[in-house]
Amino acid sequence: xxxxxxxxxxxxxxxxxxxxxxxxxxxxxxxxxxxxxxxxxxxxxxxxxxxxxxxxxxxxxxxxxxxxxxxxxxxxxxxxxxxxxxxxxxxxxxxxxxxxxxxxxxxxxxxxxxxxxxxxxxxxxxxxxxxxxxxxxxxxxxxxxxxxxxxxxxxxxxxxxxxxxxxxxxxxxxxxxxxxxxxxxxxxxxxxxxxxxxxxxxxxxxxxxxxxxxxxxxxxxxxxxxxxxxxxxxxxxxxxxxxxxxxxxxxxxxxxxxxxxxxxxxxxxxxxxxxxxxxxxxxxxxxxxxxxxxxxxxxxxxxxxxxxxxxxxxxxxxxxxxxxxxxxxxxxxxxxxxxxxxxxxxxxxxxxxxxxxxxxxxxxxxxxxxxxxxxxxxxxxxxxxxxxxxxxxxxxxxxxxxxxx
Numbered sequence: 001x002x003x004x005x006x007x008x009x010x011x012x013x014x015x016x017x018x019x020x021x022x023x024x025x026x027x028x029x030x031x032x033x034x035x036x037x038x039x040x041x042x043x044x045x046x047x048x049x050x051x052x053x054x055x056x057x058x059x060x061x062x063x064x065x066x067x068x069x070x071x072x073x074x075x076x077x078x079x080x081x082x083x084x085x086x087x088x089x090x091x092x093x094x095x096x097x098x099x100x101x102x103x104x105x106x107x108x109x110x111x112x113x114x115x116x117x118x119x120x121x122x123x124x125x126x127x128x129x130x131x132x133x134x135x136x137x138x139x140x141x142x143x144x145x146x147x148x149x150x151x152x153x154x155x156x157x158x159x160x161x162x163x164x165x166x167x168x169x170x171x172x173x174x175x176x177x178x179x180x181x182x183x184x185x186x187x188x189x190x191x192x193x194x195x196x197x198x199x200x201x202x203x204x205x206x207x208x209x210x211x212x213x214x215x216x217x218x219x220x221x222x223x224x225x226x227x228x229x230x231x232x233x234x235x236x237x238x239x240x241x242x243x244x245x246x247x248x249x250x251x252x253x254x255x256x257x258x259x260x261x262x263x264x265x266x267x268x269x270x271x272x273x274x275x276x277x278x279x280x281x282x283x284x285x286x287x288x289x290x291x292x293x294x295x296x297x298x299x300x301x302x303x304x305x306x307x308x309x310x311x312x313x314x315x316x317x318x319x320x321x322x323x324x325x326x327x328x329x330x331x332x333x334x335x336x337x338x339x340x341x342x343x344x345x346x347x348x349x350x351x352x353x354x355x356x357x358x359x360x361x362x363x364x365x366x367x368x369x370x371x372x373x374x375x376x377x378x379x380x381x382x383x384x385x386x387x388x389x390x391x392x393x394x395x396x397x398x399x400x401x402x403x404x405x
Contacts, residue, residue, distance in 0.1 A: 029134040029137075078264075080110065102140060125290075126330040132165045132179075181382055218390055235371060275288070292333070308342070308348070339369040342372065374405070
């Protein structure tokens, strides 16, 4: 073995060792953050809500206070550090491309607290992007402790992002691919191995501690017929255009809040109050928070077409108010929710128009989830892999691929 071979093996041994360590750190960070969110949610919805509940015509006015109060608290963090707005993934991309993998520790702490309060108080945002950010931030700190090279820091930050996403959904392949698609803009083989190792490690840590990582309840044994593939393609087109519109809508709402002539500390509370109104009207359908309960109802056919469309539109508005007003959180889970609702509605319509197909709306809900998320993130391969891992089956893969791409 030549000295060059020894050097090569030592280099890759170091890379693999640190990728495992990044997975451990990312997975533990995800567990701590989820626990923090649960504690905050328990305070707002378990302790505070019963004490402020006041019903008028069947509507609990207490719901108005929760996201408003949470947003008002978050406003102090936003004023202190405006960069904590949003979901955290763009900050990871910026850190890798422009900052050599450096994410300041103070920024990471403030964003973690602000996001936990936003989600726990009922803000219509997801915790998945922030969990990925936390994994990336912790591995950035780890890389600085070991005084690693610039390229190694960038790789470990990407590993931390993959570990966080993988641990959130119990989808190591999708977690690794998400990091590759959004950070490196593609699956480069030289980065795939350590990122995949980190994703598997992060997922294993989450499962070992929580026993169950994913909270999306999808029916088993769902299937489709080959003649339905053109309909899945049509669904993908519709939701692709909707995703493009919604991305622009998010920016317009944010611009509207930024131009509003009110004190900065009031703006998040304004958005929170709007979310409170919407959540008060639909308190049991997942408008507050990540929305997994509403998705479960859509997958199991518990909602009519009109309600599915209404909930999709309401979630779009609630998320825009939360993110646009300057609160901290991601659009990952809301995108899945919105796509699920419109996909299920499309599937119900197909059943009415073409009863002979014997279509299953749950498959369209799944395909809609993949299509809308792919349109929002430009990461279709991630969503295709995620659906395969969530369903533990390849049965619906052609339908999902047709919609998502």
